Amino acid sequence: MTLLKPKYKSESRYGKWWYAPHHRLKRLISRAVYHLSYCLLRPKHRQPKIPVADIKRILLIRYDVLGDMAVTMPLISAFHTANPAIKIDVIASTRNRLLIDGDRRVHKVILFQENPAFWFKVWSLRQNNYDLIFSFIDRKPIRQALIGHLAGNRHTLRVSIMRPLKYRAFFDKTIRLIGQSFQHVARRYLHLANEVVEFSKNILDTPIRLDYSPSTVVEAFLEKNTLNHREFLVVNISAGREATKWTTQNFVDLIVAVRRRTAYPIVVICTQADAADAAKIHEAINDSRVVIFPPTKNIFEIVELLSRSLMLITPDTGVVHLASAAQTPVVALYTNIQSGKTAEWTPYQVPHRLVIAPEDALVADIPARVVFDAVASLLDELRALQPPVTSSA
Structure with missing residues (x-):
């Protein structure tokens, strides 16, 4: 059996004399960034739950891979079942948009691109008056926060998975779930929605459903x-x-x-x-x-x-x-x-x-x-x- 080298060796940085002060300095910088961004952006951390009947339009940021889009489908199903009038827009990638192109539960698919034209398109989304913008991608939180602030208005609630402290003020809600590392990611997204939206029925057991015709x-x-x-x-x-x-x-x-x-x-x-x-x-x-x-x-x-x-x-x-x-x-x-x-x-x-x-x-x-x-x-x-x-x- 071929084994890889351990991730951390015995002579890792944790034993170095400089590690403790270096770690404390990083924590101080993170707190400073958080408080500065909090003062500038004024996130709505204490926003009460929104009744699902009052939601008219939401935006999902999901421009990664196919499997990630698949495990987001229960969330889309939960919103559509609870309130079929909700318009659900998704920022998707070329790799995962195939799963939602033609899906009747999705109102609009916006293709993510790394060029200036995409950011002008995001700015134009402000006219949609989103009630909620969900950020699910672990990587590059600043980019997702920027999308949320460009596409959203003053009343928009920007919701994210848990982030390091220095990024939390860029979102209105960053939600930590107890035991989240041991929950299926699809169920975690449903829990996240349940923390900010008041549903009339339990949504936590919503399955993965795809909208397609037999082949x-x-x-x-x-x-x-x-x-x-x-x-x-x-x-x-x-x-x-x-x-x-x-x-x-x-x-x-x-x-x-x-x-x-x-x-x-x-x-x-x-x-x-x-x-x-x-x-x-x-x-x-x-x-x-x-x-x-x-x-x-x-x-x-x-x-x-x-x-x-x-x-x-x-x-x-x-x-x-x-x-x-x-x-x-x-x-x-x-x-x-x-x-x-x-x-x-x-x-x-x-x-x-x-x-x-x-x-x-x-x-x-x-x-x-x-x-x-x-x-x-x-x-x-x-x-x-x-x-x-x-x-x-």
Whole structure:
């Protein structure tokens, strides 16, 4: 097993003679920045909850990746269900706008761009008179605060996830949730909304729902390969980060084990960049019941395929959350390297198994047999959940 070096060595900066005064100086500077920005911006920290019926328009700042947009969908659903008249605008990126383009719950999608034209567009949003602006992205809080102040008016409430002290005065509400590192991020966003908006019903169990039409491409693919509803498994071989990639040989070993011991057909999915690896896996296995779904840029074709499958097996990537939207059980592979708390990004409200690499190890270091054990365990649970077949007299 390949292990990375520990993040902190014994001779780390914490033992240096200069660390304590240096740390105190940073805290003093943070407090000074906070108090100065507080005096200039006068954030509405003590604003009472707003009744959801009084909200007319909100703006969500969500210009990051696909998975982050997916876990924000419960919040969009909660607002739309509580008050269908609310107009919800979203600042999205080219990578995640595919998930909300055409969504009837979203009034307008503004594409984030790093050029002056974007900032003029943000300034023009002031005429929308937003009641709430939500900032969900961890990185670059100053940029998000600037968007909030340019797009909002005096009555707008700017709400953010918890920030370091020096950034908190840039937002009207920065909300810390008890045990937030151990909550799923979708539920955390719902808690955040619940802290500033008065809903008439509980919203904390709102699922991930996507607004799309069934795909004829998927229907034709399943018919061509004689794949029945909920009687095949999907294996995703693509991952967004090097730390979460699993090896081609591991995928081969896993699929062979699944086919030998369960006989379930397998559908392999991947991005266009990993199409060659998918072909190698298919050639190495040489099994007619292992097929490749053609790489596609249509996210909803993947969602439709997952909704027809029995289970998804995948490294940690945005497809995990698409499976949650499709209500499909998941076996997911995780590493703690270059990522936040695993509990924040697990499958949401679906049966699942997590296979986590040892500390400081990559997903590639997880053996195929360990993943197969997780697959077998989840299959046993799914069989137990199936209603018993009753024979008619």
